[in-house]
Amino acid sequence: MDLISKFDPWCSTLCTCPPKLTLNPYTGCDHACVYCYAASYIPKFFQCRPKKDIISKLKREAVKLKGELISIANSSDPYPNIEIKTGLTRQCLEILSQNNCKIQIITKSTILKRDIDLLKKIPSMVSLTITSIDENVANLLEPRAPLPKERLKIIEMLIEEGVPTSARIDPIIPYINDNPEELIKTLASIGVKHITSSTYKVKPDNWRRFNTAMSKTAEKLKPLYFEKGEKMGGYTYLPRDLRLKLMKTIAALAKKNGIQFGTCRENLSQLNTALCDGSWLIPHRQR
Numbered sequence: 001m002d003l004i005s006k007f008d009p010w011c012s013t014l015c016t017c018p019p020k021l022t023l024n025p026y027t028g029c030d031h032a033c034v035y036c037y038a039a040s041y042i043p044k045f046f047q048c049r050p051k052k053d054i055i056s057k058l059k060r061e062a063v064k065l066k067g068e069l070i071s072i073a074n075s076s077d078p079y080p081n082i083e084i085k086t087g088l089t090r091q092c093l094e095i096l097s098q099n100n101c102k103i104q105i106i107t108k109s110t111i112l113k114r115d116i117d118l119l120k121k122i123p124s125m126v127s128l129t130i131t132s133i134d135e136n137v138a139n140l141l142e143p144r145a146p147l148p149k150e151r152l153k154i155i156e157m158l159i160e161e162g163v164p165t166s167a168r169i170d171p172i173i174p175y176i177n178d179n180p181e182e183l184i185k186t187l188a189s190i191g192v193k194h195i196t197s198s199t200y201k202v203k204p205d206n207w208r209r210f211n212t213a214m215s216k217t218a219e220k221l222k223p224l225y226f227e228k229g230e231k232m233g234g235y236t237y238l239p240r241d242l243r244l245k246l247m248k249t250i251a252a253l254a255k256k257n258g259i260q261f262g263t264c265r266e267n268l269s270q271l272n273t274a275l276c277d278g279s280w281l282i283p284h285r286q287r
Contacts, residue, residue, distance in 0.1 A: 001061045001064065002057060002061065003023055003051065003054060003057050003058055003061055004021050004022070004023050004058075004061050004062075004065070004070065005021065005022055006019075006021060006022070007019075007020045007021060007022040007071055007074060014232070014233065014264070014265040014266065014267050015264055015265055016262070016264050016265075016269045016272065016275075016276045017264060017275070017276055017277045017279075018069070018275055018277070018279060019069075020068065020069040020070070020071050020104070020277075020279065021065075021068050021069065021070050021071065022070070022071045022072070022073070022074045022075075023058075023070055023071070023072050023073060023092065023096075024051065024072070024073040024074065024075050024076050024078070025050065025051060025054055025072070025073065025076075025078055025083075025088045025089050025092050026048050026049065026050055026051060026073070026076045026077075026078070026080055026082075026083075026088070027042065027048070027049050027050075027051060027076060028042060028044060028045045028046060028047055028048040028049060028076055028080075029045065029046065029048055029076040029077045029080060030046060030047075030048045030077075030080045030081055030082075030144055031077060031080075031108055031109075031142055031143075031144050031145040032046050032142075032143050032144045033141060033142045033143075033145065034140070034141055034142075034143075034206065034209040034210045034212075034213045034214075035141060035171055035173070035200055035206050035209075035210060036206060036209075037201065037203060037206065037235075038075045038076065039205055039206065040203040040204070040205045040206065042075065042076075045076075048076065048080040048081075048082060050082070050086055050088055051088075054088060054092070055088070055091050055092075055095070058092055058095050058096075059095055062095050062096060062098070062099040062101075063099065065096075065099045065100075065101055066100075067100045067101060067102065068101060068102070069101070069102045069103075069104060069279060069282070070096055070101045070102065070103055070104070071104040071106060071277075071279075072089065072092065072093075072103065072104065072105055072106070073106060074106060077106075077107050077108060077109055078092075078105060078106070078107055078109075078112075079107050079109030079110075079111040079112050080109070081111075083109075083111055084111060089115070090114070090115050090118065093115060093118050093119070093122075094118065096122075097118065097121070097122040101122075102122075102123040102124065102279075102282050103119070103122055103123070103124040103125075103282075104124070104125055104126075104127065104277065104278075104279050104282070105119070105124065105125070105126045105127065106126075106127045106129075106168075107126065107127075107128055107129070108128065108129045108130075108142065108145045108146065108151065109145070109146060110146045110150050110151065110153075110154045112126065112154065113154055113157065116157065116158060116161050116163060119158075119163045120161055120162055120163060123282050123283055123284070124163060124164075124282060125163070125164040125165065125166065125278060125279060125281045125282045126155075126158055126163055126164070126165045126166070127165075127166045127167075127168055127196065127277065127278050128151055128154065128155055128158075128165060128166070128167060128168065129151075129167075129168040129169075129170060130148050130151050130152065130155075130167055130168070130169060130183065130187075131169060131170065131171065131177055132148065132176070132177040132180065132183065133148050133152075133180070133182055133183040133186065134148075134177075135147055135148060135149070137176060137177060140213050140214055141173075141176075141213070148183075152186060152187075152190065155167065155187070155190060155192065156190040156191070159190060159191040159192070160191075164193070164278075164281035164282060164283065165192060165281075166192065166193070166194040166195065166196060166277075166278030166281060167187050167192050167194070167195050167196070168195075168196045168197070169183065169184075169195055169196075169197045169250065170196060170197050170198050171198060171199055171200035171201070172197055172198065172199050172200065172246050172247075172250065173199070173200045173217075173221075174220075174221060174224065174238070174242070174246070175217050175220055175221070176214070176217060178246055178249070179249060180250070180253070181253055184250075184253045184254060184257055184259065185257060187257075187259065188257035188258060188259055192259060193259060193260060193281065194259060194260045194261075194262065194274055194278040194280075194281060195250065195254050195259050195260070195261055195262070196261075196262050196263070196264065196276055196277060196278055197247065197250045197261070197262075197263055198247075198263050198264055198265060198266050199237065199238050199243050199246055199247070199266065200238075201235035201236065201237055201265075202225050202229070202235060202236040202237075203234070203235060203236075207225075224238055224239065224242065225237075225238065232267075233265075237266075240267070243266055243268065244268060247263050247266060247268050247271055248271065250263075251263075251271045251273075254273075255273070260273045260274035261273050261274070262274055262275060262276030262277065262278070263276060264276040264277070
């Protein structure tokens with residue numbers, strides 16, 4: 001298949017996600033997040049454009065599926081601003097639902113509100129990213145994404161409508177969002193049952209963006225990454241002991257608030273209390 005492929009993030013042995021397939025209706029993303037990893041391998045990434053002939057191709061590929069879990073999307077947000085006009089992601093959901101697939105949506109967008117009616121009818125879950133409850137921080141890290149309070153409203157709405165929803169507090173960056181106690185309390189209060197989290201991993205291009213957006217913090221982070229950090233899979237990680245400390249903090253806050261926890265691509269799977277991507281939340285089909 002061309003559009004739908006096995007989820008295999010850079011052939012990383014550190015990935016603890018369950019077996020699943022992935023689909024990206026668009027190439028690129030318009031959130032312009034400074035920490036974005038996909039921009040390092042997809043040209044003109046922040047100029048979002050639809051995949052060519054996606055609907056006709058998906059119809060041909062979907063008939064070959066046998067109820068697999070389809071993750072939408074892992075290299076771009078499935079709800080860019082142009083989705084309001086094109087409706088491509090909704091059309092993809094309709095096609096996949098007709099072929100008995102389970103659906104995982106990964107997004108920062110509030111546009112998915114439009115598709116709650118459809119998600120309620122199929123085995124699905126949403127994983128929505130909120131890196132910080134602080135709007136100033138969010139504006140610096142994710143300049144074109146919806147505000148945190150808007151994303152929290154969508155999470156609350158999804159849960160009220162019966163669509164299982166996980167929160168991604170990802171990435172965690174020292175000195176910026178490394179103790180999200182207020183955010184996790186808020187997530188628990190609106191019914192979130194799972195949190196996924198991992199640390200910021202440096203690539204040359206995302207470091208340049210980060211240094212431009214938050215130069216003072218970048219100066220403090222430089223020795224942690226470039227003197228004490230670890231090279232793994234083409235990325236520069238924080239030192240393992242610091243990563244462990246950060247993820248333990250999130251795991252402890254999750255446990256305190258009755259939320260399951262998962263971290264991925266950190267080599268710290270011993271901290272996981274549930275499947276790292278939150279897909280375990282998808283309800284089983286009624287027979």
